[in-house]
Amino acid sequence: MRAYVLTKYGGPQTAESRDIPIPQPRPGEVRIRVRAAGLNPVDYKLREGQLKVITRYPLPVVLGNELAGTVDALGEGVTRFQAGDEVFARVVKEDLGAFAEYACVREDVVARKPRTLDFTQAAAVPLAGLTALQALRDELKVSRGQRVFIPGGAGGVGTFALQLARHFGAQVATTASARGRELVTRLGADIVVDYTSSDFTRELKDQDSALDLVGGDTLTRAFDVVKRGGRVVSIAGMPEPKTATLDLGRGPGLAALFWVASAGIRLRAARRGVSYRYLFMHPSGADLEELAKLIDARALEVVVDRVFPFEDIAGAFAYLEQGRAKGKVVVQMG
Numbered sequence: 001m002r003a004y005v006l007t008k009y010g011g012p013q014t015a016e017s018r019d020i021p022i023p024q025p026r027p028g029e030v031r032i033r034v035r036a037a038g039l040n041p042v043d044y045k046l047r048e049g050q051l052k053v054i055t056r057y058p059l060p061v062v063l064g065n066e067l068a069g070t071v072d073a074l075g076e077g078v079t080r081f082q083a084g085d086e087v088f089a090r091v092v093k094e095d096l097g098a099f100a101e102y103a104c105v106r107e108d109v110v111a112r113k114p115r116t117l118d119f120t121q122a123a124a125v126p127l128a129g130l131t132a133l134q135a136l137r138d139e140l141k142v143s144r145g146q147r148v149f150i151p152g153g154a155g156g157v158g159t160f161a162l163q164l165a166r167h168f169g170a171q172v173a174t175t176a177s178a179r180g181r182e183l184v185t186r187l188g189a190d191i192v193v194d195y196t197s198s199d200f201t202r203e204l205k206d207q208d209s210a211l212d213l214v215g216g217d218t219l220t221r222a223f224d225v226v227k228r229g230g231r232v233v234s235i236a237g238m239p240e241p242k243t244a245t246l247d248l249g250r251g252p253g254l255a256a257l258f259w260v261a262s263a264g265i266r267l268r269a270a271r272r273g274v275s276y277r278y279l280f281m282h283p284s285g286a287d288l289e290e291l292a293k294l295i296d297a298r299a300l301e302v303v304v305d306r307v308f309p310f311e312d313i314a315g316a317f318a319y320l321e322q323g324r325a326k327g328k329v330v331v332q333m334g
Contacts, residue, residue, distance in 0.1 A: 003062045003100035004313050009049030012314060015063060023097070023104045025075035030107055032087060034069040035119035037098045037310075039320050039329045040127050040156060046096075053257070054248060055093055064098025066090045067105075068113050068122035069333075078107050080285075088113040090126035090283040099313060101333060114295040121302045124156075124328035129291045130236060130299075131281040132160035132211075136168060139233045139277055140209040144169025149204060149225055152213035153189055154180035156328045157235065159303040161211055162187040167299055173204055175218075183326055187301065201225055211316035212236060220268065228273035238262040239278040247280035303327030310334060 006015045025031040026101050045051055045065055068088040071081050081087065089110040097103040113122040136142045136307045142165055153174030165172045166188035173191035176184045181192050193200040197216075204225040212219045215236030222232055239260040245254040262278070269276035292301040305325040308316035313331050320329045 001101035002310070003066065003097075003144075004310075005060045006047055006057070006063050007060050009047065009052070009059075011048070012317060015160055015314075015317075016301075017311070017313065020062070020100075021104050025073055025078075028077040028078065028107050029075040029104045029328075030071050030078055030081050030087070030110055031073040031075075031102055031104050032067060032069040032089070032110075033072040034067045034101055034333055036068050036123035036330050037064050038066040038123045038125075038127060038156075039316055039331065040065060040199065041320070042127070044321055051328065052100045053197050053254070057096070060296055062097045062100050062103075064091070064096055064100065064103075065093070066123060066126040067098040067103055068119040069103075072102065075104070075107075079110055079112065080107055086113050086119070087111060088122040088126055088288065088289070089285070090281075093281050095217050099310075099331070101310060106190050106283075107285075109283035109288075111292060112287045114292040116298075117302060120307055120330050120332050121304060123330050124302050124304050125160075125291060125295070126283075126288060127281070128328060129157040129160045130284060130287055131157050131279070132164050133287055133291060134281050134284075135211050135233050135235070135279050136161060136164050136268045139279055140231050141210060142168045142170045142209065146208040147173070149173045149200075149207040149210040150189075150213065151175040151195075151200070151210075151218050151222065153184040153187070153192075154326045155213060156325070157213050159183070159187055159327050160300070161213070162189055163300050164294075165211075167294065170208075173200075173207065173213075175200055178254045180326055183303070187303075209233070210291075219265070223268055223272040223274050226272070231275045231277070232269065233277045233279050235279055237278055238264060239280075240276060243278045243280060244305060291308070291329050305329055307332050 071085040175195040212234035241255040305327040
């Protein structure tokens, strides 16, 4: 089968398409014939070696974190699926493997794909949708009447986060360029600040919470618009100690490293009277089922920016790394 394989850490030239054997499902796994796979910033960050402190993969390794396809074979003990089921999944980070014609995935992180989506659309959901859901529902506990700030609302995670925040009953503020204003407004943003010409700290105040999708200076300034006692969750800033223990299941060594690395941002949060949390989402078949219900009920729209053939996955990465995609970038198998 064809697969997109990382041979060493580095730039785009360190990954290549090659033929490898079709994998065999282990106990508790399903083998999926992949029809489409989503691309995410974490994919090229992993390729560059930015995540080696968290997970170091034995190379070569098949890249890819999310997929949609058809169940092809069952490992011993699988009971929830049968051959022919149309499914989607965010694979576990220890395994990867979505950028291939076949992938073996743990049964508990797989769900039946939404009936109203084709495979290409479904492949755009798992990582971004789960991230938005877990951040808003579990970490920020967004509820009716609250005000939540979600900078970067036109991106992959942002397009889901805006809609879910509105679904939970919140008033939503975001940042976008003039090109993205129409999209984020359609998806539920009540307030849109043009980040190319305006400073959101001058237009927003007393937000109950913020979900930072941008990092850097945007995260730093987000503390200035959240009221005391509020919460800031980031997926683009600096991990803090809870990230190591709660999200990654690691011990005190990594927690201590994150404690030092995040000292500056945690100090800023403390001075503003705001809690700070960095989130690594966790794969969950149950949460994917919840997202599928919302999608099939037309409560959640899936935004796909561009679709590339799998043969041009290098081109898809080049486009993604420009940072201008509105919604998700997907590769489609032949």
